[in-house]
Amino acid sequence: MARVEIKRKSAEEATAAGEIVSGGITLRFRDDADHDWRHVEGDADLPDGGAVVVPLARLAETLDLNRFAAVGVRLAPADDARALAPYLTRLALVEIGFLTFRDGRGYSAARILRDDLKFSGEIRAVGQVLADQLFFMVRCGFDALELDPSVREETALRELERFQLVYQKAADARAPVWAVRGG
Amino acid sequence: MYQYDSFDAAIVQTRVEQFRDQVARRLSGELSEEQFRPLRLMNGFYLQLHAYMLRVAVPYGTLSSTQLRALAHIARKYDKGYGHFTTRQNIQYNWIRLEDGPDILADLAAVEMHAIQTSGNCIRNITTDQFAGAVAGEVVDPRIWSEVLRQWSTFHPEFSFLPRKFKIAVTATEQDRAAVQWHDIGIEILKNAAGEIGFKVLAGGGMGRTPIIAKVVREWLPAEHFLSYIEAIMRVYNRYGRRDNIYKARIKILVHEIGIEKFREEVEAEWQQVLPTHIDVPAAEVARIAAYFTPPAFETIVPPVAAHEAALKADPAFAHWVARNVVAHKVPGYAIATISLKPVGGIPGDASADQMDAIADLADQYSFGDVRVTHEQNLVLPHVRLADLHAVWRKLVEIEVATPNAGLVSDIIACPGLDYCTLANARSIPIAQDIANRFADLERQRDIGELKIKISGCINACGHHHAGHIGILGVDRKGVENYQISLGGSGAEDASLGELIGPGFNDAGVVDAVEKLIEKYRAIRQEGERFLDTYRRVGAQPFKEAVYG
Ligand code: SF4
Numbered sequence: 001m002a003r004v005e006i007k008r009k010s011a012e013e014a015t016a017a018g019e020i021v022s023g024g025i026t027l028r029f030r031d032d033a034d035h036d037w038r039h040v041e042g043d044a045d046l047p048d049g050g051a052v053v054v055p056l057a058r059l060a061e062t063l064d065l066n067r068f069a070a071v072g073v074r075l076a077p078a079d080d081a082r083a084l085a086p087y088l089t090r091l092a093l094v095e096i097g098f099l100t101f102r103d104g105r106g107y108s109a110a111r112i113l114r115d116d117l118k119f120s121g122e123i124r125a126v127g128q129v130l131a132d133q134l135f136f137m138v139r140c141g142f143d144a145l146e147l148d149p150s151v152r153e154e155t156a157l158r159e160l161e162r163f164q165l166v167y168q169k170a171a172d173a174r175a176p177v178w179a180v181r182g183g
Numbered sequence: 184m185y186q187y188d189s190f191d192a193a194i195v196q197t198r199v200e201q202f203r204d205q206v207a208r209r210l211s212g213e214l215s216e217e218q219f220r221p222l223r224l225m226n227g228f229y230l231q232l233h234a235y236m237l238r239v240a241v242p243y244g245t246l247s248s249t250q251l252r253a254l255a256h257i258a259r260k261y262d263k264g265y266g267h268f269t270t271r272q273n274i275q276y277n278w279i280r281l282e283d284g285p286d287i288l289a290d291l292a293a294v295e296m297h298a299i300q301t302s303g304n305c306i307r308n309i310t311t312d313q314f315a316g317a318v319a320g321e322v323v324d325p326r327i328w329s330e331v332l333r334q335w336s337t338f339h340p341e342f343s344f345l346p347r348k349f350k351i352a353v354t355a356t357e358q359d360r361a362a363v364q365w366h367d368i369g370i371e372i373l374k375n376a377a378g379e380i381g382f383k384v385l386a387g388g389g390m391g392r393t394p395i396i397a398k399v400v401r402e403w404l405p406a407e408h409f410l411s412y413i414e415a416i417m418r419v420y421n422r423y424g425r426r427d428n429i430y431k432a433r434i435k436i437l438v439h440e441i442g443i444e445k446f447r448e449e450v451e452a453e454w455q456q457v458l459p460t461h462i463d464v465p466a467a468e469v470a471r472i473a474a475y476f477t478p479p480a481f482e483t484i485v486p487p488v489a490a491h492e493a494a495l496k497a498d499p500a501f502a503h504w505v506a507r508n509v510v511a512h513k514v515p516g517y518a519i520a521t522i523s524l525k526p527v528g529g530i531p532g533d534a535s536a537d538q539m540d541a542i543a544d545l546a547d548q549y550s551f552g553d554v555r556v557t558h559e560q561n562l563v564l565p566h567v568r569l570a571d572l573h574a575v576w577r578k579l580v581e582i583e584v585a586t587p588n589a590g591l592v593s594d595i596i597a598c599p600g601l602d603y604c605t606l607a608n609a610r611s612i613p614i615a616q617d618i619a620n621r622f623a624d625l626e627r628q629r630d631i632g633e634l635k636i637k638i639s640g641c642i643n644a645c646g647h648h649h650a651g652h653i654g655i656l657g658v659d660r661k662g663v664e665n666y667q668i669s670l671g672g673s674g675a676e677d678a679s680l681g682e683l684i685g686p687g688f689n690d691a692g693v694v695d696a697v698e699k700l701i702e703k704y705r706a707i708r709q710e711g712e713r714f715l716d717t718y719r720r721v722g723a724q725p726f727k728e729a730v731y732g
Pocket of ligand 1: 604
């Protein structure tokens with residue numbers, strides 16, 4: 001696993017119990033430098049330069065402008081990850097949104113990007129990203145996790161490290177136990 | 184049977200620690216109830232009417248005697264002294280305190296058991312033929328491939344937040360005792376002309392409010408592609424299964440809405456993408472697993488076995504039990520014995536801790552320590568010498584699990600219903616008890632012959648009423664329990680969906696109606712016909728007349 005970079009956005013957020021802990025943490029497992037991303041929502045104007053993240057519908061237009069230091073795209077749960085195929089070499093970041101943690105489509109999207117489309121840029125989980133999903137996310141190819149504000153940093157790190165063994169191959173480098181057994 | 188190596192043990196142990204951590208986070212408020220709910224569900228904890236229910240996985244229905252004793256211990260220590268075997272070949276405890284949860288899971292882990300993925304929107308316990316490894320005519324022992332699936336589906340990173348629960352069943356004989364056609368994915372293990380193992384893959388079956396029989400996705404899947412193909416199906420479902428409406432979220436609705444041709448196209452296309460990721464287990468791993476399922480050291484016995492023949496003659500009650508609850512074993516001189524958890528008037532599927540202990544002892548003494556759970560909520564001793572059957576039976580009589588009713592009218596599947604379940608519209612267990620009491624005369628039951636009655640307390644169909652020769656569904660009619668009857672369902676290789684015969688009945692009326700249906704059958708049946716056969720021959724009309732006049 002690459003270097004873990006931990007970013008804190010805001011100092012204090014409320015957990016479910018109303019307790020105050022540090023929140024807005026992003027865990028990033030990449031060696032390349034992060035950008036100062038600007039998010040463009042809906043039909044809002046694009047900035048003149050810098051690093052932008054746009055919705056899928058505006059991706060082609062954004063890339064055509066050729067004026068950004070880096071371009072990222074935000075996939076909604078229903079978006080087809082394979083629609084990104086023509087653009088991947090020009091993309092630095094794919095953000096995959098979890099409107100609710102119960103919606104598991106984002107895991108398939110990440111695996112399609114990593115396994116099928118061989119995307120090597122950043123795949124970042126955003127939205128309801130909770131401690132007990134993180135290991136699954138990393139296994140599916142996410143390498144940046146924007147934690148839900150309720151998640152404590154130590155819990156997140158503990159859950160990421162908890163399982164040393166896995167039963168199946170996925171998009172990460174972990175060998176399944178059948179390969180380990182084989183010696 | 185399969186035994187954990189250090190890897191399996193470590194994974195299950197880690198899971199126990201993880202759950203302990205999750206419970207602590209819930210209690211401290213770090214996790215909200217909404218966030219905690221799927222976590223506890225995927226560890227088998229389900230909130231019922233009166234308490235938590237814990238559902239423990241019995242992978243493909245196979246238990247060692249040691250495991251059965253551990254289940255008895257849990258019943259004694261953490262519940263009210265009994266457990267309830269389910270239609271998924273699992274066991275449920277209905278009176279559990281969540282605070283005890285981590286300790287219970289630790290006790291289970293000590294005997295290579297767990298409650299992983301027994302609830303929640305994930306891949307559930309894999310089920311198969313309860314007679315696996317004992318019955319003649321198997322292509323291979325279906326538990327080998329069930330164990331491959333168990334490992335692959337455990338904490339699958341991509342498929343732990345599916346639109347809805349997901350059930351897979353495997354069979355390896357022409358007779359289907361695992362109801363594969365009623366599953367989200369059904370696997371039939373086959374052998375081709377070249378002697379190679381492969382699979383017929385079905386998908387999109389399921390009960391609930393929209394009962395649908397599974398359709399064939401692929402007639403022949405070579406063994407080496409097993410997991411990649413299943414993974415392709417799962418991915419299509421995970422991506423396109425409906426998430427807007429809980430009642431339309433099962434894979435059956437997806438297959439139904441886009442059609443099996445389109446579904447197959449999607450799966451095959453996805454499979455081409457998944458194939459190169461080498462997720463399939465190598466043959467060596469399958470062989471490693473298969474080695475655990477090599478048959479026990481059967482003796483060479485040449486029937487007839489004199490002691491057995493003599494006992495059959497001398498003891499008519501024993502002979503009745505053998506005729507009904509014992510089926511042929513693939514090895515001469517052995518038999519497969521079904522232990523009925525359907526005493527007349529009892530709760531279908533319940534067993535006390537003492538009964539479990541006694542059955543574990545019997546398994547050790549007479550069945551290579553091997554016990555099975557059936558999806559019809561009974562237990563099985565799969566490898567009993569004919570010479571030992573009488574001794575086994577006497578012990579079963581003593582502990583009151585020797586009712587000779589396997590497959591008969593009182594061998595009823597019933598869901599927990601209004602007695603336990605928050606979703607129920609009506610009681611199921613008392614209806615099963617009333618029907619069993621009405622037909623308490625075993626001579627009459629034997630005369631009626633094979634008849635599968637299945638009862639659900641609401642449209643979710645956990646009691647499999649759609650697949651009952653006689654299916655009973657409890658509904659709520661203006662605040663009063665009402666029971667609808669359907670006829671002609673089957674969960675076997677001739678799978679079919681039961682058809683509603685007309686307006687429902689109250690609790691007493693439904694028992695009368697069942698009796699009228701059965702008397703009608705007795706009046707019009709032809710030689711050798713089961714209830715289901717007669718119904719299929721004559722249709723619903725004569726039965727409707729019998730009930731509604
Ligand atoms: S069928 Fe309905 S009442 Fe019965 S267990 Fe299932 S949800 Fe509960």
